[in-house]
Amino acid sequence: MTAYTVYLEQLHAMLAAWSKEHQVYVPTAVEGGYFDFKPWREGVEIAFDYDLAYNTLKRYFLPPKEDLVVFDLAAKTAEMVFDAPKQLLFGVHPYDIRGINQLDQIMETGAPDQYYLHRRDATVVFGLTPMRVAETAFWSSMGAGEVDRGFDLFWTKTGPSTFLVEVGSMRGEKMLLAAGELTPASAGAREAARKAHLKIMEMGRSNALNFDWKQVPRLLDKCWNSPLWQKKAELCLACGSCNLVCPTCYCFDIREEADELLQKGVRFREWDGCMLTSFALVAGEHNFRAKALERYRHRYMRKGKYIYDRYGELGCIGCGRCVRACTTNIANPREVFNTLWEASQHED
Amino acid sequence: MKIKEFSAYLPRPATLKVKKELSELVTLFEFENDSGRPLMHKPGQFIMLSVYGVGEAPFSVSSAPIRESNNFELAVRKIGAVTGIMHDLKVGDKVGIRGPYGSFFPIQKFVGQDTLFIAGGLGYIPLRSLLHYQLKHRDEFGRIILLVGTRNPKERIFIDQLAELASGKDVEVLETVDVPDETWKGHCGVITTLIPKVRIDPDKTNVAMVGPPIMYKFCLGECLKIGIPSNRIYVSLERKMKCGLGKCGHCQINHLNACIEGPVFQYNQIESVEEAI
Amino acid sequence: MKPKIAFFDFAGCEGDQLQVANLEEKLLDILSHVEVVSFREVMTGHSDDYDIAFVEGSITRPEDEARIKDIRSKAKYLVALGACATIGGVNCIKNFMSPDVYKERVYGTSGRWYSTYAARPLKKVVKVDAELHGCPIDRSEFARVVKELLLGRQPWIPDYPVCVECKKAGNICRYDLGRICLGTITRAGCGACCVTEGAHCWGCRGVAPKANLDAAREAMNKNGFDHKTVRDLLRFFLGDTYAPL
Numbered sequence: 001m002t003a004y005t006v007y008l009e010q011l012h013a014m015l016a017a018w019s020k021e022h023q024v025y026v027p028t029a030v031e032g033g034y035f036d037f038k039p040w041r042e043g044v045e046i047a048f049d050y051d052l053a054y055n056t057l058k059r060y061f062l063p064p065k066e067d068l069v070v071f072d073l074a075a076k077t078a079e080m081v082f083d084a085p086k087q088l089l090f091g092v093h094p095y096d097i098r099g100i101n102q103l104d105q106i107m108e109t110g111a112p113d114q115y116y117l118h119r120r121d122a123t124v125v126f127g128l129t130p131m132r133v134a135e136t137a138f139w140s141s142m143g144a145g146e147v148d149r150g151f152d153l154f155w156t157k158t159g160p161s162t163f164l165v166e167v168g169s170m171r172g173e174k175m176l177l178a179a180g181e182l183t184p185a186s187a188g189a190r191e192a193a194r195k196a197h198l199k200i201m202e203m204g205r206s207n208a209l210n211f212d213w214k215q216v217p218r219l220l221d222k223c224w225n226s227p228l229w230q231k232k233a234e235l236c237l238a239c240g241s242c243n244l245v246c247p248t249c250y251c252f253d254i255r256e257e258a259d260e261l262l263q264k265g266v267r268f269r270e271w272d273g274c275m276l277t278s279f280a281l282v283a284g285e286h287n288f289r290a291k292a293l294e295r296y297r298h299r300y301m302r303k304g305k306y307i308y309d310r311y312g313e314l315g316c317i318g319c320g321r322c323v324r325a326c327t328t329n330i331a332n333p334r335e336v337f338n339t340l341w342e343a344s345q346h347e348d
Numbered sequence: 349m350k351i352k353e354f355s356a357y358l359p360r361p362a363t364l365k366v367k368k369e370l371s372e373l374v375t376l377f378e379f380e381n382d383s384g385r386p387l388m389h390k391p392g393q394f395i396m397l398s399v400y401g402v403g404e405a406p407f408s409v410s411s412a413p414i415r416e417s418n419n420f421e422l423a424v425r426k427i428g429a430v431t432g433i434m435h436d437l438k439v440g441d442k443v444g445i446r447g448p449y450g451s452f453f454p455i456q457k458f459v460g461q462d463t464l465f466i467a468g469g470l471g472y473i474p475l476r477s478l479l480h481y482q483l484k485h486r487d488e489f490g491r492i493i494l495l496v497g498t499r500n501p502k503e504r505i506f507i508d509q510l511a512e513l514a515s516g517k518d519v520e521v522l523e524t525v526d527v528p529d530e531t532w533k534g535h536c537g538v539i540t541t542l543i544p545k546v547r548i549d550p551d552k553t554n555v556a557m558v559g560p561p562i563m564y565k566f567c568l569g570e571c572l573k574i575g576i577p578s579n580r581i582y583v584s585l586e587r588k589m590k591c592g593l594g595k596c597g598h599c600q601i602n603h604l605n606a607c608i609e610g611p612v613f614q615y616n617q618i619e620s621v622e623e624a625i
Numbered sequence: 626m627k628p629k630i631a632f633f634d635f636a637g638c639e640g641d642q643l644q645v646a647n648l649e650e651k652l653l654d655i656l657s658h659v660e661v662v663s664f665r666e667v668m669t670g671h672s673d674d675y676d677i678a679f680v681e682g683s684i685t686r687p688e689d690e691a692r693i694k695d696i697r698s699k700a701k702y703l704v705a706l707g708a709c710a711t712i713g714g715v716n717c718i719k720n721f722m723s724p725d726v727y728k729e730r731v732y733g734t735s736g737r738w739y740s741t742y743a744a745r746p747l748k749k750v751v752k753v754d755a756e757l758h759g760c761p762i763d764r765s766e767f768a769r770v771v772k773e774l775l776l777g778r779q780p781w782i783p784d785y786p787v788c789v790e791c792k793k794a795g796n797i798c799r800y801d802l803g804r805i806c807l808g809t810i811t812r813a814g815c816g817a818c819c820v821t822e823g824a825h826c827w828g829c830r831g832v833a834p835k836a837n838l839d840a841a842r843e844a845m846n847k848n849g850f851d852h853k854t855v856r857d858l859l860r861f862f863l864g865d866t867y868a869p870l
Contacts, residue, residue, distance in 0.1 A: 030797065031797050031802065032797055032801055032802045034797060034801070036795070054795075054797060055795045059795070064792075064793035064794075065793070068355065068357045069355065069357055069358055069359070071398075071400045071401075071444075072400075073400050073401050076361060076400055076441075076442035076443070076444070077361070078358055078359050078398075078400070078444055079358070080354070080355035080357070080358050082355075106595075107595070109594070110593060110594045110595075110608060111356040111593040111594070111595075112356075113356075113593075113595055114354055114355055114356070115355075224622055234840070235837070235840040235843070235844075236837060236840065237786065237788070237809045237810070237836070237837050237840055237841060237844075238785070238786070238835055238836075238837060239785070239786045239788035239789065239808075239809055240785060240786075240788065240789045240792070241788045241789075241792055241798075244788075244789065244792035244793065245792060250595070250597070251596055251597030251598070252590070252591075252595075252596050252597070253590060253596070253598075254357075254403075254404065254590045254591065254596065255403065255781065256400075256401065256402075256403055256404075257769055257772070258401045258772050258776060259654075260651050260654030260655050260768060260772070261654050261657065262401070262658060262772060262775060262776065265400060265401050267357070267398075267404070269596070270793070271789075271792075271793055272596070272597070272598075273789070274597060274600070276785045276789070277784065277785070277834070277835040278784055278785070279588075279597075279598060280587065280588055280598060280600075281588060282586060282587065282588045283405070283427045283428035283431065284425075284427050284428075286560075286561060286586075288561075288587060288588070288601075288623065289623070292837075294623065298600070298602075298623075301602065302600075305603070306600075306602060306603035309603050310603065324798075324801065325792070325798065327788075327798070327800050327809050327841075327844045327848075328840050328841075328843070328844045329844075329847075401772075401776045402776055402777070402778045403778070429778040429779055429781070430778075432777070432778065432779070433776070433777050433778060436777060
């Protein structure tokens with residue numbers, strides 16, 4: 001992979017240049033000691049050592065609410081609407097890129113989701129090697145600490161004011177070199193980046209799955225009747241927070257609204273979640289997952305098994321956002337999988 | 349960036365041609381595609397129908413698949429927002445449609461064989477598509493046995509057509525209602541009780557079964573009991589559907605999407621799938 | 626023919642009708658499809674001939690019952706407007722006291738001259754066809770519901786908790802900031818406006834239909850909020866529901 005050395009003092013000019021064509025988003029400190037992606041402008045301090053973006057980055061590709069079709073109520077005609085702003089996400093951690101890559105797969109399968117794919121194409125992703133691990137995160141043991149695609153550039157902070165920047169796409173390289181030539185990375189700089197990566201992977205292991213993540217689907221296969229589901233589900237608020245903060249949850253509802261003159265209307269989609277009570281409710285009041293237990297189990301089965309069966313990777317990347325988002329502390333995939341694993345060890 | 353002008357969510361126009369009340373709550377709608385092309389659906393598939401300003405909902409196509417006509421039929425029960433408004437539509441009104449979507453009854457596998465139709469309540473609506481196809485090509489198929497069950501006589505649909513079928517030679521019709529009233533002279537009891545009454549050859553009979561969730565729980569067992577293997581039983585499973593494209597997630601049955609792998613399933617495909625039946 | 630609509634109020638602050646009036650241009654567009662026959666907030670005059678009645682406020686006196694029943698008998702469709710009408714709202718705080726106590730507190734020594742009883746939402750007295758929740762109501766939700774009624778469909782009102790809208794808005798969870806919040810059990814539809822503005826959810830849209838109150842109370846306690854804090858917050862808007870302890 002082509003790589004360059006970039007110095008901190010060069011970055012500002014780059015951000016200013018990228019901002020001309022893209023809305024640039026960067027990780028920055030927010031209320032309560034948390035971090036989140038916010039629009040970059042002069043004066044916004046980039047938190048290179050952020051541990052976790054509070055909100056999932058899927059909102060840049062799959063917005064909470066997105067128009068699909070506009071229609072004319074009198075003429076009964078409909079037209080498509082696409083909105084794909086040019087944007088740049090600077091400083092995305094590998095596990096979040098894994099999440100985006102999984103959404104790419106899901107949205108490309110079958111009838112390609114043009115809305116998502118347009119936004120994805122219009123979004124430049126610059127990865128960043130994490131320097132800290134969130135308390136709730138366990139990505140290093142979920143095989144999500146590394147990523148080899150899905151980014152245009154990948155940045156690693158190798159010194160107080162030095163970055164190693166690996167090239168992931170021609171678009172990325174062009175943007176990196178737009179302001180002028182850069183020094184190709186030396187072997188020493190590459191070694192420093194490798195060490196930074198190893199270091200963070202090691203740090204991540206303090207909060208880990210107790211077994212190989214590849215065993216999760218097989219484990220869940222045996223756990224349909226585990227008492228754990230009911231025990232956890234009793235505390236479920238059915239608030240959907242775990243779904244909505246999850247970088248790989250993509251379910252949506254479709255609704256529509258007319259304008260005040262009842263002449264035009266818009267059909268849009270909005271985030272939805274399988275933990276919400278009416279998610280599987282059909283007209284006529286039959287609910288196919290009426291019980292909290294069924295909804296709770298379905299979510300873990302999707303994260304640990306169904307997604308794997310279809311796409312060959314887990315639906316959980318170990319970012320730990322759901323762990324933080326759950327007010328009653330029942331959404332913790334690491335704990336759920338570890339508990340099931342331990343129980344299964346005693347069974348055999 | 350150039351944006352391709354394509355959306356799987358864009359409905360295309362269709363015009364209401366005929367509207368006929370089937371029962372107090374169920375109405376038959378015949379639509380014509382404005383495109384001038386046939387729907388090209390297969391029996392058991394569904395479409396997404398839009399009433400602009402109100403919403404979109406999935407409906408099984410009830411008419412036989414025919415290439416000679418641009419028209420197709422839906423039978424709709426007044427139950428939600430979209431279906432409520434549909435009953436106010438007038439002939440000539442326009443709606444939007446997407447699809448057809450989903451899996452279907454594999455007609456070729458039914459050729460030269462006997463078919464046992466088991467229709468519970470509104471389940472007759474999608475089955476009618478397959479039934480009408482078979483009647484149109486009557487020589488290609490063996491016996492056609494039709495079991496119809498309804499909650500009460502008032503909710504019976506396609507009454508005239510069923511009477512016509514019952515008086516003809518093409519179809520053996522057995523009908524029941526769960527709860528009779530003074531007008532009802534026929535069989536009483538749930539549809540499950542009809543299954544042991546039919547003599548079939550399990551080795552050359554396929555079952556096409558559609559009905560409410562509770563019906564499957566009992567009828568599938570009855571079918572297996574009379575010797576029909578699960579790979580000869582086809583069911584159509586209803587789920588909430590918003591996109592019809594396998595994306596929105598509402599119709600998931602474990603790892604399956606009812607809108608892509610379903611709604612029609614060969615029973616052996618889902619026998620071991622929890623929450624399917 | 627344009628449907629005729631009328632606004633009525635019982636015990637409440639008329640803040641919901643004010644929200645409607647504040648729709649301004651949007652309101653004018655909507656009004657082109659309807660005929661308003663009674664709306665004290667913006668017009669004089671009144672007619673008893675109406676199709677849709679929007680009723681604000683809660684029932685707090687025995688004699689209110691006859692009036693709301695009369696409105697019900699004249700309206701084809703009755704919409705409860707705002708927390709007082711849908712869930713009883715803040716008026717129900719008094720329901721936790723004996724009538725003697727609250728009469729004296731409000732009216733002093735002349736309390737016995739006032740007829741007042743436990744406050745209750747409209748649905749405790751008459752059939753309500755649709756409920757527009759909130760204190761105050763959400764203007765855009767009002768506009769949407771009216772449009773849905775005009776198009777002939779039953780209005781869509783969310784049945785999930787405020788957390789959903791908070792996550793969509795990208796807010797930092799109040800509990801992550803060591804604060805209390807009722808978003809976990811409260812029906813959404815407000816767009817999580819209070820949290821977005823830096824406050825917490827007070828529960829003004831009522832308890833979400835399948836809310837897990839036991840779990841929510843336990844979580845509040847575990848996060849360090851004592852029995853009294855939780856109780857008082859639950860009584861603030863939710864006095865007529867099964868939420869308060």
